[in-house]
Amino acid sequence: MSLADSQPGGSNGADRLALLAFKGRISNDPFHVVSSWNESVPYCEWSGVICGGRLHPNRVRALHLSSSGLVGSLAPEIGNLSFLREISLFDNSFHGEIPHEVSFLSRLRYLILFNNSFEGEIPPNISQCSNLIQLRFAYNNIVGKIPEEFGTLSKLQFLSFHFNRLTDQIPHSFGNLSSLDTISGASNDLSGSIPDALGQLTRLIFLGLGGNKLFGTIPPSVYNLSLLGAFSVEINQLQGSFPPNLGLYFPNLWRLSVFENQ
Template sequence: MELCYHLLTIHILFCLSSITLAANLFNSKTDASALLSFKSHISSDPFGVLSSWNESLHHCQWQGVLCGKHHPDRVTALLLDSKQLTGSISPSLANLTFLQRISLSDNQFHGIIPVEIGYLNRLRFLNLSMNFIEGIIPSTLGNCSNLQVIALRYNNLGGTIPPNLVQCKRLQAIDAGYNFLTGGIPSELGHIPQLRFLALHVNNLTGSIPSTLGNLSSLMILGLHQNNFEGHIPDSLSNLTSLLGSV
């Protein structure tokens, strides 16, 4: 009986390890497929940056791709700044479930920010600055509870600022200057406890400056110039004792 028990235990452990191995292999292939889908949305790559993105190399060796230490087959960062890439941003990035950093600044991306990016619950850093991205800032970004930086400067974004960004309690920087944003500044932004950098200058924002911005005790940089605000500057902004200046 005891021998049967040990054999059964070994069999169960073997099955569990096989399932784990299969799951890891599946997830690794999912990451590679997601990256290839991203590549398929690129119409111009003058520097040949994505030429290494093929089956002759493991996807963690592809240029601009970083993988994790604890999960060495899982993509944690996509870093392709200043590569003169032209194309749109594939929604398949949402399948990179271990992704923590997306940095695609200073390229020629057009189209919209995929709403699916908001489902990346490990995402900490999103930099899409200096592109030609249109549409709106997706409200789904409010789902990214670990998000610390949103950088969208110098694009063609319109629409309003999602008030549910307040759900990103770890958010430290919002940079959406030099766009075509409309509507008012959501008062909810004044309740993001760790916010240090808020740049909304050179847009088409209207209404009054919310007094809640005076709650941002950690705020160091504030950029609001060249908009269409009305009313007076709230007295509460005098509470911003950490403020160093504007951009």
């Protein structure tokens, strides 16, 4: 730890260098958001950079750069922002892979990357960010399977990955996500059956898996989800039927979408 870092109010060279590396990966900045980042202004005053904390007020806690028109890739040096709790980059044009260095951010609570052009697979070691509350990858070009390791994210409440190109099965480890209230995974290429383990997610209020290649029957355990408000599994290859007293199982249901199945 540097002397500056150890002093309340002191700046941190690692944070500054990481932010400059982030800026260096931006190829187009139409609103001059990161192009305004320069040495004449303290980095905690740079646009979209939020610092704070009682003991370390000049450590970067959040990057709020959504809807900024940014084009570029995400610098691996972002993993050096060790006090970061939120990355909010939605509604831009980031491309390339999500760097595995994100997994170094043990304090991270919100990773919000939807509506970009990220490619490649989801780094499984993001599961090391054990404080994650929201993980939002929707509307990208991500491929491969959903990491089984995500089942260790016990604090995760919101998971969205709809409109990507994800394949393979829904991990059975999702049954361990006891804090989860939202799974939004429509319009991928997911296959296999709906895991029986999803019936363990008693806080779930939104389950959206339409537009995939799921088959088999809806497991009876799903009827344990009495808080469920939206259940969407349309455009799959599911079979079977619902119990006649469905409303007793789902008293809070406001959306039921099952068209184009078997």
